[in-house]
Amino acid sequence: MKRRDFLKLGTYSSAGLVAGNISLLAWTPRAHAAHLPVNLEIISGFQKMIDNKGLYMFSFSGLSADGKKTTEFPGPTLICQEGDTIDVKLTNTLSTHSSFMVAGTDIAHEVAPGGSIQFSFAAPAAGSYLYHDGLNNGVNRVMGLHGALIVMPAGKKNISFNGGPDFVRQYKWLLGNVDPNWSHLVNNNGDDYVTQLSIDQFEPKYFTLNGASYHDTHTPDTELMGAIGEAALVRMINAGLAVHSLHFHGNHVEVASINRQNFSSHRKHKDVISMFPEDARDAVIPFEVPRDIPPQEFKLGFDIVEHPQHYPMHCHTELSQTAGGGFYPHGMHTGIVIGQSPETESEVTQGMNSL
Ligand SMILES: [Cu+2]
Incomplete structure (x- = not known):
């Protein structure tokens, strides 16, 4: 992406966001575990603030199977269920080191400037997680490199853990x-x-x-x-x-x-x-x-x-x-x-x- 481009505000692109997320959010309550492909590109661009100022930021952008950007800021919400395996392709378009980590787990993968890596991880226990670039003591994260990973209990859609409260x-x-x-x-x-x-x-x-x-x-x-x-x-x-x-x-x-x-x-x-x-x-x-x-x-x-x-x-x-x-x-x-x-x-x- 060109440096002067605006990152799309999630709120202005909810139709595209949803359409795109269905490919990334391959989650449905299932009796069996699955491998879920996720294609992420680490990009930079200008994010519009509430006072219309455009600020230079980083983001994990989601890519659909045909390589089109589906989400830009914050990163796409990844939804899976316990037992699944997430197969990630991660490309870093920045001129600095970056990483994909899941807070509260030992999932951590670094990617060099201009580099591309592939890795897989097993879905951690059901719950809400921050995925982020953990380099530079939180600086990369607040520059925009973050998103949510949601792990559902296997086969369930109205509870967030077995024994938890119901919701619609x-x-x-x-x-x-x-x-x-x-x-x-x-x-x-x-x-x-x-x-x-x-x-x-x-x-x-x-x-x-x-x-x-x-x-x-x-x-x-x-x-x-x-x-x-x-x-x-x-x-x-x-x-x-x-x-x-x-x-x-x-x-x-x-x-x-x-x-x-x-x-x-x-x-x-x-x-x-x-x-x-x-x-x-x-x-x-x-x-x-x-x-x-x-x-x-x-x-x-x-x-x-x-x-x-x-x-x-x-x-x-x-x-x-x-x-x-x-x-x-x-x-x-x-x-x-x-x-x-x-x-x-x-x-x-x-x-x-x-x-
Ligand atoms: Cu108050």
Whole structure:
């Protein structure tokens, strides 16, 4: 890709994203394990921020069987089930070393500048994982080299682990941070300048969910929507370098897993989920009529089906609510709509339901 090209925003290309992902997301609940081919190209380009500034970033781009790009930023969501083998072809178009690692596992493969490698790995235990370039102490990751790996329990589509809570749809939220100064330095000095950057000097000014901020997040992949009783699993994965605290306004979620530690019973109800860098935490939002806390004699004076209720979800790390150094509230912030099913399912739910 030419340096001056814009990376496609995932939110602007959801049709292409879904069509492309079906080839990458070869997952369907199966009785038998399978080999799943994944073709990834490590690319660079300009990613449009919420204030329309284009910043130079890296990304894992997904390629379909005929070599067409299917996803650009963040990297494609890889879905498989326990027992599967993922066969990866990885090409590095950057002029710096890169790698593919899965946080919390020993899966790690390095690829030289301009190089191409092939490797296979067995699907780890069911759960949510961050795949990323782990070189340079997190610098390559926040330059954009990250995505989600979702491993389902074999043959299941409505639970995330055996003994886990039921849900009817699922979402993934990749939390991202962008430092415009790093983008300028790497663009001006060449890709290998990432080896000169230190996370001690990291000053993020953009905060994203699935690569988008605030009003760009009202998409089927990111905004949570459901009718009463349609529980959803949200897989939160922190690809950034900051600690985030995701607050679900007016609602509580049930924590199902923290970094693949699964809770089969006594699940905590929380309205804020803390996310350390590289954390993966799964929670179920029940899509109930929000409760009175403390219990009151309050009755809704309207029908929630006729009047779906809108709530914000945002990060309580104050800086992450801004963009470009002060543009409030254009940061890590999206919506929850209770009382109405989405017209289009999230890419993850489509991956689950393409049976
Ligand atoms: Cu809040």
